[in-house]
Amino acid sequence: MKIQQIIIAGALLVSVNTFAQKDELKALKKIYNKEEIKGADLADYKSLVEKVQPLAVEEGDKVYANFYKCMIPVLEYTAIDKTMPPLQIQLAFAKFVSPSAITELATGLNATLDYEKKTGKKIQTEDINETISSFKPELLNFAVKLGNEKKYKESGDVLYAIYQLDKKDQEVLYYAASYATNGKDYDNALIYYKELRALNYTGEGTLYFAKNKVSGVEESYTNKNVRDNMIQIGTHLSPRDEKIPSKKGEIVRNIALILIEQNKIDEAKTAITEARKENPEDVDLIVSEANIYFNLKDTINYKRLISEALEKKPNDEVLVFNLGVTCANANQFEDAEKYYNKAIELKPDFLNAYINLADLVLKPDVKIVEEINKLSTSDKDLKRYDVLKTQRQKLFQKAMPIYEKAHQLDPKDEDIKSVLKSVYSYLELSDKIKALKAEN
Known part of the structure; x- marks a missing residue:
């Protein structure tokens, strides 16, 4: 009961x-x-x-x-x-x-x-x-x-x-x-990138630009009809389209780089190798694999892969520029100069190529200044000073037109202006310094 x-x-x-x-x-x-x-x-x-x-x-x-x-x-x-x-x-x-x-x-x-x-x-x-x-x-x-x-x-x-x-x-x-x-939340980043890869996400698309008549600022739209409507009603002008490149290579590269960061080198190499098997003609993936070897400081394989990418896209100024960066980092300065000049030849308004090339030209100046600072006032050292001074002048004269071109491409970049003032000052070009200051 x-x-x-x-x-x-x-x-x-x-x-x-x-x-x-x-x-x-x-x-x-x-x-x-x-x-x-x-x-x-x-x-x-x-x-x-x-x-x-x-x-x-x-x-x-x-x-x-x-x-x-x-x-x-x-x-x-x-x-x-x-x-x-x-x-x-x-x-x-x-x-x-x-x-x-x-x-x-x-x-x-x-x-x-x-x-x-x-x-x-x-x-x-x-x-x-x-x-x-x-x-x-x-x-x-x-x-x-x-x-x-x-x-x-x-x-x-x-x-x-x-x-x-x-x-x-x-x-x-x-x-x-x-x-x-x-x-540096690498564990979650790896999960997200792997999910993107599983989804076959590329991020490809088109951005639609038009200049706002009132502000003069170029604005971007993801929808062509919206941009075209702005042109039609007269609030915007100068329409242009810009393709958004595939992010596939970047995603695979980041997966590999995170795995390298986690000291999973073999897994990183496997990830990029599998991706390349799926897309053997994808230049972005070749570059991604090259970047793995770059991070591993394996310059030989990096250059081999960049060269392979260049065979497929010989007129890609970014690839040529990146090869220049690698050569510079490996102290192969003659090759670096060659690649920077090639990048400029392919893209005459390639600002970073001009900056890197000019910096490369002035690279020996650090050692020259160090030696000058160690000199005494002896006759022998004074003669050596004259030699070093001539060497510096030649370096600055060679770098000057490159920095001037960089300044022409981006007149508002204060770093470029600062270096250019130093170059003019050393070469005692007072008129050029005045003209540069008058721009402000």
């Missing part, structure tokens, strides 16, 4: 909990469906979420209890006073948004979408899709803000959580991997 009473009492307890849970879910739904949720309503909502979580037993009730819980950051955001200055809004936003909260939001919303797809009852599906499309830009801004503050790991965490919200947007996953790498 006592056993029967216990069973009945247990059944009654479950029944009471179920009714309480149903009532609280209804109350949550009622608050959630309000046009505006602030103050007391928001407090009641949070309280009900805490109460309903441990009571939910059935699958559907668990799903919706979790849905209401994960939506708290969204409701808190909508409750912010939008008349505040933008900085205060951002600070308020940051108080309740974190990578873990966004991950929880993504998990909860996706679980609800999956459940409603399974049951065929789309109670919250439309609202969830609307929430993702409207809330996502704010989350992206938050991630960018973290990146600008050099909180790269945190930015990568937020971006990956955003990707969980909208897995169609693979570009967000790419940037999550990039920020994670910058933040």
Whole structure:
């Protein structure tokens, strides 16, 4: 008899909990469906979420209890006073948004979408899709803000959580991997890059540019129709298109570099070898493999692979320039000069090639100055000084037109101007110094 009473009492307890849970879910739904949720309503909502979580037993009730819980950051955001200055809004936003909260939001919303797809009852599906499309830009801004503050790991965490919200947007996953790498969060970066590779993400596309008539600034658009409309209504001019190259090689290269960072050299080589087997004609992958050997300080294999890439793309100024950089780092200065000049021949406005070439020309100057500083005032040393001074003059005269061309290409670069002033000063070209100062 006592056993029967216990069973009945247990059944009654479950029944009471179920009714309480149903009532609280209804109350949550009622608050959630309000046009505006602030103050007391928001407090009641949070309280009900805490109460309903441990009571939910059935699958559907668990799903919706979790849905209401994960939506708290969204409701808190909508409750912010939008008349505040933008900085205060951002600070308020940051108080309740974190990578873990966004991950929880993504998990909860996706679980609800999956459940409603399974049951065929789309109670919250439309609202969830609307929430993702409207809330996502704010989350992206938050991630960018973290990146600008050099909180790269945190930015990568937020971006990956955003990707969980909208897995169609693979570009967000790419940037999550990039920020994670910058933040030295190599374990997660490797996971993200491997996922990108599994998805066969390339990032290829086209950017559509047009110059704003009012600001004079060139603006970019991912949608051609939007850009063309700006031209048509007369607010923009000078349209141009720019192809976004494939990021496939970069992704494989970064996987390999992270593996090298983790001292998994053989795995890194295997990763790039497998990728090249799949895409033997992909020059980016050849360069990626070359960069592995560059990081391993294996100059012979680096040059071999860059040469292979050049055979496929002989007029690629970037490849030629990179080969120049490698030769310079390996103290093969004559070869480096040859490649920098070749890069300039292929692309006459290649600013970095001019800068590197000029720096290369002046490289011996460091040792010359060191020797000059050690000289005494003896007759022998004074004669040696005259020889060294002539050598310096020749170096500066050779470097001067290269720096002048670099300055012509980028007149606002203060570093180039500073070096050019030093060159003019040493060569005692006072008129040129005055002309340079007059540009300010």
